[in-house]
Amino acid sequence: MTNQQTWIGKSVHRVDAPAKLKGEPVYMTDRPLENPCFGRVLRSRYPHARILRIDTAKASALPGVICVLTHKDVPGLNGFGIVIPDQPVLCFDKVRMMGDALALVAAETPEIAAAALDLIEVDYEPLPIVDDALAAIMPGSPLVHETGNIHLRTVIRRGEVAQAFAEAAVVVDHVYFTPRQAHMFLETEGGVGQLMPNGELHIWCPAQAAFRDRLQVARLLGWDPERIREYSSPSGGAFGGKDELTVQHYLALLALHTGGRPVKIHLSREESTVAGIKRHPFMVQMRTAAAADGTFLAQEAFVVADTGAYASLGGPVLNLAIEHIGGVYRFPSLNVEGYCVYTNNGISGAFRGFGVPQVLVALESNIDEIARRLGRDPLDLRRQNLIQRGDLSAIGNPMTTGVGNQAVLEALENSPTWKERTAKKAAVTDPWKRRGVGIGLCMQGLGLGKGIPDYGAAVIELLPGGKFKVGISIQEIGTGNQTAYAQFAAEALGCDVADVEVIQGDTGYSADAGTVTATRSVFTGGKAIQITAEKMVALLRSTGAESYAAAYAVARERGLETKVRGSFAWPEADEEIPGAFGLPHHIYGYGAQAALVEVDTLTGEVQVLEVASVVDTGKSINPMGVEGQSEGGVAQGVGLALMEDTVVREGRFLNANMSNYIIPTAGDVPKVETFIVEVHEEKGPSGAKGMGEVPIVPTMPAIFGAIYDAVGVQMFRAPATPERVYMAMMGDPSATEDTPALRARIAEGRRAGLAAQLHQTEGEGYAQPKGPEDEEA
């Protein structure tokens, strides 16, 4: 790379903005359709029940109904799931959550489809409900799956833990709870399926893993994947919630029975909430030890993640959380026991941050308390313990790539929110309000992790007139990667961004570069495009033409292939962490935030006034895009910390729509000031590493720290609603969950967990998703 760059590092306007701003039907659930029919899914009436009988006769007889399908109509494997296919496409023996699907209907109108659902008769025999993840570990708990309620157990022990605790000057030990945050993307799950005249099945569905989706659909249909084409971009928001199949499987089945007519499914907000993926609620008991001089000595944690009825990505979420249990700090000894547990509480899976926010709030809150007990400045104490390049992380991973924690901490220290905190706190107006400032530091493993095939690929096609088409599976889910890809291509090809068309998420055109998850899209796509562009440049040279337009003419004349492909494999760590599937990661993103809050002591309301958000991006490809991601991450982090929770009682959802599921509005999102730090990553494209998930991760601990700073109470359960903050300030007993009874249950859970005979041995129990069919690496 030359130092003089035309496109990389420039705040280029988003290439997808004009159409979106004008309200054009860019999203696939908005597209007008010719002669469509409408699909609906029959969901369960119980969170846990045996299915005794399903009778579709009356529904099929309703005029206007085109087909009614049940498990009997699933030709291939009646199961799906990214890691293990434990979720039935259509349930047959029992239901395990309210969102479980029992039947599909296609009809002439949405109303007829809805009426048909009411006519399907299902007899259930309700079963005892498993609604508490900790209780689910105990022997004698009712089982969600016959194989046992523990989906994954991961235990990592390192160093002399007992000795460290014995010698420590300060030990902080608390139990934290985090909520079942919903993604609440604007575009709920939906799409269109159609059997094409050429016998191919086409699916238009906003998604995050086109090729893997295609494979999963092929498996349940018993088809050759090549006969299926998924168009999966753009998406009206995803955040991880569209990583798993959402409706593709239903569309596929229905499309086989609608005589070639397109069939559309678009979930209502309520159905999306009940059936869709959520952030895993965590219980984290964390015990942290430090020496009198502030050196961190040991970290011990017991982590229980509620994955709901099916695994989806629950295992990897747990393991990523465990990987980050020590944050950006040195811990010479570690003892962590983690469980990913089945319950009847809906289903959890991928969500921006992927388990890390859930443990970081515990870690950073514990560190704040250590600072207070030692009389230390919280930022200074953190600085003292930062991992340096070459150190081992808490789980024992040698940190050999760009370590940005020092840089983000320094930028945070210089941010006005932190630097001028005394004046900002004093500027409070009403006598019953108090202000405080808190901080959080984080890192986030990028890419899929050790041992999991992770690769990038792209195609670049030369078009008449010297323009280019770039094809890559990684979707535009709102993050701006389409623009970044155009920038990468324009830079490498020496053309204008406007001359590059980026085709994303189309299995019929785009190369398989894997998923848009794990903050991997800039790294993966950028690298793949750069490698592919070299081949294009070579092609152009071989023509000897002066311009790309002329090169195209020459290439056509000589019959040269005008489409080139390139691919690469993600760098990964040398050594795996024993017993922890997918760990460690090799490259990490870093972030730090300071939050200024104002607490109303009369009501417990918390207003976040400002957040300084520092992100280490490696090279920033599009700084304006980085700011957008930073602000969005903070907004979602404010929701996580203060208001968002899908409330599930006895397996049933109490706030399934947006009048009761509360997300921040413009009146709640603080002023966000973003500071970009560029710690060059040698292995990344142009030194970039990616940052999409990072800004949600430190927000919750920063806000919790600020609440403490303001009113002297530590919040242990998120979201910190006005009621919870108020009760904590009042010292109300209801605010104290960390009781001897809970400690006794935790002790029992730890014993039971370690003693449990697992169906799958940890670390090796996962069935691998198959690699891409057209793997070229």
Place this chain on the structure above:
Amino acid sequence: MLLSEMKVVAPGSLTEALRWLEEHQDRARPLAGATDAMVRVKEGQWRSPIWVEIRRLPELQRMDQADGWVTVGAAVTYGRLLRSELMAQTAPLLAAAARDVGSVQIQAMGTLGGNLGTASPAGDTIPPLFALEAEVGLCSRGGGERWVPVESFFLGPGRTVRRPDELITAVRFAPQAPGERWKWQKLGLRGAQAISMVSLALRLQPGFARVAFGAVGPTVLRARKCEAWLSQAEAFDLATVRSIAQMAWKEVAPISDVRASAAYRQQMACALLERGLREVLAV
């Protein structure tokens, strides 16, 4: 009843609208801004065969002052309320509540009559109307017009004394005194677009106090003990304010739901009164 089986009629006059209601009684329902109606219909409730659209009826648009009454038509939207010069002068309390309703979009469509018609204890214009001791105007073809004190208008959540053949035409009240101290307070789960967990309308003059709470009982309610103490108090120091605010605890009867517990709501009635009093009295 399916959505496609419902019919919306748009009469051109009040008389015509009342005829629809008289002829179809329980099978017809007024439709104003539809901001509540759409939500309920979507949830499968309120599936009325006939909807009588009244939002544009000229007879329901008035905002005027005469003979000691300020009158606001039922189809007046929040947007008009909160921008009205007349309201700013005669009922700033009501205008403040209108400003806190939903969002700009909801304020553009939602009406005062609709808020009364839905009869939610969390309806945000209702505590101010209680504090203003307003009257609700009802009109039918057979019975003509009658005025009902707002406190007797509500029977419980979603229930009012309105008969199926009646329309709410307007509310009327005496204007707030020029030097009067007043406060509207709303506690929701976020900064905007929030359903009230507790709300408060407060009016204070020497020897006079009105305190009305929303969302802490089956209907909006007046805290008459607090009112009595407030109108009798001679000086307002912090201790007096706190002890009077604390009395609200006994006057409210909230329930627990997914938004907040009853215990918290009860505490918050006191907190909002304390905060409101401290703001208007600067203590």
